[in-house]
Amino acid sequence: MIDCDNKKINNLQLPQKDIEKERAALESFIKSDRTVRELKRAIAVRMAIKGKLYHEISKIWRVSKIFIGYWKKQFKTKGIAGIRLGHKGSKGALTSLHKTEVIEGLKNKEYWDFDEGVTYLEREFGVSHKSKQSYYELLSLAKIVWKKTQKIHPKSEPELVKKEGIN
Template sequence: MNNLQLQQKYMDKEIAELEYFIKSDIDARELKRAIAVRMAISGNIYHEISLTLDVSNFFIGYWKKQFKTKGIEGIKLGHKGSKGYLTALQNTEVIEWLKNKKYWNLDELVTYF
């Protein structure tokens, strides 16, 4: 295999990886990143991608670089939120308590726990 064939094989592998990620249940922001990267790797010019997805050229270049260096993990959302204050059991108890109320009062909820 020559160098050009190896590059094409690697590019096809990257596109397949992106396609699989795009078809999974992902956040809209991750989806836009993945589509932009896939289009860039496929040879679309940044200006076309920018107009199609309503993103900047910087956005495309940044997420393409993230993908090239970190793979799919590079385009996933980094922040997963903070840990909740209530345990799963406490959360269930609060929800059941609220279901049995005719009206909700925030002060009453605060003092409940």
């Protein structure tokens, strides 16, 4: 629980009943499973609310005074939502259902030509990746090795090893 008197926390300029609610929400937020960035923001805000000086908080957390003021203001205006990370990552090109369908299809087929796989994704799901890495990740999820292979391992034939100079 935040150990502060109402004068200090009221520098948030909230009605009395909202102060208690926000204090409890902040404590709950800090105790929950948060990212390091969110936790740093929340603890810096809590310290500022408790009356700790910005330059002390700045030294402890190695953040700027502007950082502290900014996140305190975000908390004041938006509550806990203001401290949360805003960026949630980009939306994948394939839905999880479609991705599962593609992976199962990859597993069920004996041989895939890379271009055939690209065409399949475009035709069936309207997905075209800019980078080959996205296709490689699908193959990896399907546990398919896409590296070039040889029919016979050269190390299994000692004469070929000597001839090729393979160690």
